[in-house]
Amino acid sequence: MADFETDYLIIGAGAVGLAFADTLLDEDPDCHITIVDKHARPGGHWNDAYPFVALHQPSATYGVNSMEMCPDRVDEHGHNAGMYPLAKHAEILSYYSKLMSERMIPSGRVSYHPLTEYHGKDGSQHAIKGILSGDEQTVEVRRKLVDGTFFKTSVPSTHTPAYEIAENARFTIPGELPALWKDTDNMPSNYIVIGGGKTAMDTAVWLLEAGVSPDKIGWVRPRDSWMFNRKLLQPAKHGIEGLIEFQSDLVEAAAASETGDAMFAELGKRGTMLRIDENVTPKMFHFAVISEAEVDLLRSIKTVYRQGRVTKIEDGTMHFGDEAVEVPANTLFIDCTASAVPFEARDKTRKFFDGDTITLQLVQAPFVPYSAALGAFLEANFETDDERNALCPPAPLTDTTDTYPYAVMANLMSTAILSNNEKANAFNAKSRLHPTGPAVAEMIANNDPRLAELSKVGPKIQANMPGVIKLGMAAKAIHEAS
Template sequence: MNDFATDYLVVGAGAVGMAFVDTLLDEDPDCHITIVDRHARPGGHWNDAYPFVALHQPSATYGVNSLELCPDRIDTHGHNAGMYPLARHADLLAYYDRLMNERLLPSGRVAYHPLTDYAGGEAGLHHVRPILSGDERAITVRRKLVDATWFQTSVPSTHTPSFAIGEGTRLAIPGDLPGLWKQRGNMPDHYIILGGGKTAMDTGVWLIEAGVDPDRIGWVRPRDSWMFNRRFLQPAHARIEGLLEFQLALVECAAASDSGGEMCEKLGARGVMLRIDPQVTPTMMHYAVISEGEIDLLARIEAVYRQGHVTAIAPGRMTFGDEAVTVPDKTLFIDCTATAVPKAVGDTVRPIFAAESITLQLAQTPFVPYSAALCAFLEANFDTDNERNTLCPPAPLTDTPDTYPYAVMANLMSAGRLGQNEKTNAFNARSRLHPTGPAIAAMMATGDPRLAQLAKVGEAIGANMPSVIKLGMKAKAIHEADPGWGRPSAAAARHEAV
């Protein structure tokens, strides 16, 4: 790789970086963009994910603005039956590969360097290091460095377990499970899932659908989660009524609650939020989206361990601090303890736009690709960082029921700001990644009678907004006192270098 120059150096070719580049390519037809990424192909953390992973939400608003991800059809079988499709691992990798090789590179304005680390720099001169050769190269960046790695997504295959592993213990990650057919003579008698997040849920569903009796599955689940009911979050062009009901439920439940926990309980009573065990109060809320069918499957796993986080595993035993629990000898432990987003990310106080750099974060939680595309639009269509940052302050990434109202408040305020600006309102109306923009624009163009229902929801949001802000500010204070995902760490220090 020879030394060269570019307008934008984008670090990261995952969902964030690709959404940014795709939009910037259209919005600024004169710019040149260079992408560096440590993976051998585009797609970011999807390269490292387990093969049965799928999106939580319908694919209609995931990916990039210029390219549809999945066919516009309804699934006819499985736990997503009756709803719009969820892209799976192979779909996602093929999608980003197609985007890179059929759109970005043929444009002649994008350079892509896989298997390459960003090695630092400043004042328009930056360095990259090809991983296989180690030969550092300099890049002159005429405009801005774009950090698309802020989320530092972690998956089981790139995660180091924090518990001790005794000799002879059978330990796997979710990605190992489809290969168990190769061990027909040494199949596990029992399976124990370690971790309470969406990866653990995916694993439990996969095991049951693969034919494992739920009585042969144990689950270490220190905390339970509130999750969004996917039935309400179908594509707006097809079922905007569900999205309107969802939004109305958010503001009405927030306005009628004294805490985020109470708000989530009310949302659960309306079916908008789901939990696995109705007898357990969830203390985690990580924006997972799930179907009622998946909940029914997971509820069949009755051996749930709630003693806390596992500190050690060994043949026939697992340990929680000073407490040891006996398990069947031929148990396969499945490590699902990776934190999808490291804790440093929650404390998102850094401006997105800052002189010679852009740090891609959330504009609205948890809409990751949309937020990145919006940032590209702002970069190309507004003159100053002050204008851009005013329109798009970083949204909070909360992780508990009690802090969730802060994110709800921030999203509503963001929608208000963007909707009142002529440019950003027009962008939302045509952005495939925006959850409702194109659908509402089409309704307005045709005089759709459902606009009356939309107007009523808007009136309800306005009427309830003072109470939403009151609860949101209370949640904000809790988040800032103990942000959960948000204490500065070594990862945050690395970003300061970027």
């Protein structure tokens, strides 16, 4: 006999699991939800992130549908000045704690088990175990298991570097940098950031804004990356013009290009995509969003190592296979090699809805919370898995310039599928997490004059769609072969 029963057992109290639970509470007012998570508080991987981390995209479309994350105002200072706010680490954790304590638990329909691991199932009975207590319980799941851990997010504090670290090397991770003030008599002489992704960019910006001279910062970048220009991705309510420009640029560049690199080159000319070094053609694209001011800061770092991946670090020397590169003594090496999303799992997508299991995945890249919330809506409002899965084929998790056109094509097809379904279209019109839905609905209700420009987007997409599909299918073949 089970220790307790529930309708839905959600594994993970992070952005994915909580976005699903939040929407399910509204769409299915009779269901009971149980959430288990390894962390001591809600927020998933944000609990493990470095303290100066912030969202890449405006907070207007992050979190859950029922609760705004940040004030609706423009930042006046820093590298995000003139744009809408990006929630910071403490704000994100506070947001999810408030969601749990003021909405989830008081509803009387959510049971939350922090510091608890999921241990598998036997039929409809599922095992969970308290991490600190060691106590095991069984849960009778009346409806479905919801897996919110598909993305298996990795951050520096939970990641093991793939290179050797000598005993005499000064080594740290981004989360430990703010504590350097505690030992002012033993400050590093130089800093080397290892990694080419957004964590490395965040870390380099933090060092520069903390007053470290760019001459004292080195950067190991085996690959460079393209990034979305944040100024075009402002909340639709305030910046629909930028979103129109962004969408138009994507389809026009894709339709006019024979390769992903050619598409990115065109987007770079238009300012839709940004890169740090104008003399290097990036081959990486992880959906990062950045401001022009951040790029300007990062360009001030001139010591860049492009010898490949680091194999060993020691005081005064950095190794790249058989090549040893001399670096200043007493350098602090900062590991930023964790991949936030396991792109190596890109070929492991599965059915979103599969009998008694829901696997929360991307429906549109890179909108993670929206995809989870949409999954909850489909679960509550459609009768069969066939109906649900037809509306949410998992979006491809691409990570290179060669394969990104596949994601562009898939997103456009997903938008068409959902907009042609009356119920799904109505959900998007009210979903705070959808990038344009509520704003467009409000514009229509108010007969906003900006609708004239917005009305041109559909025909432009339609006219360019054959070229988008041609490039997208070529990218799909590369993606599936890699």
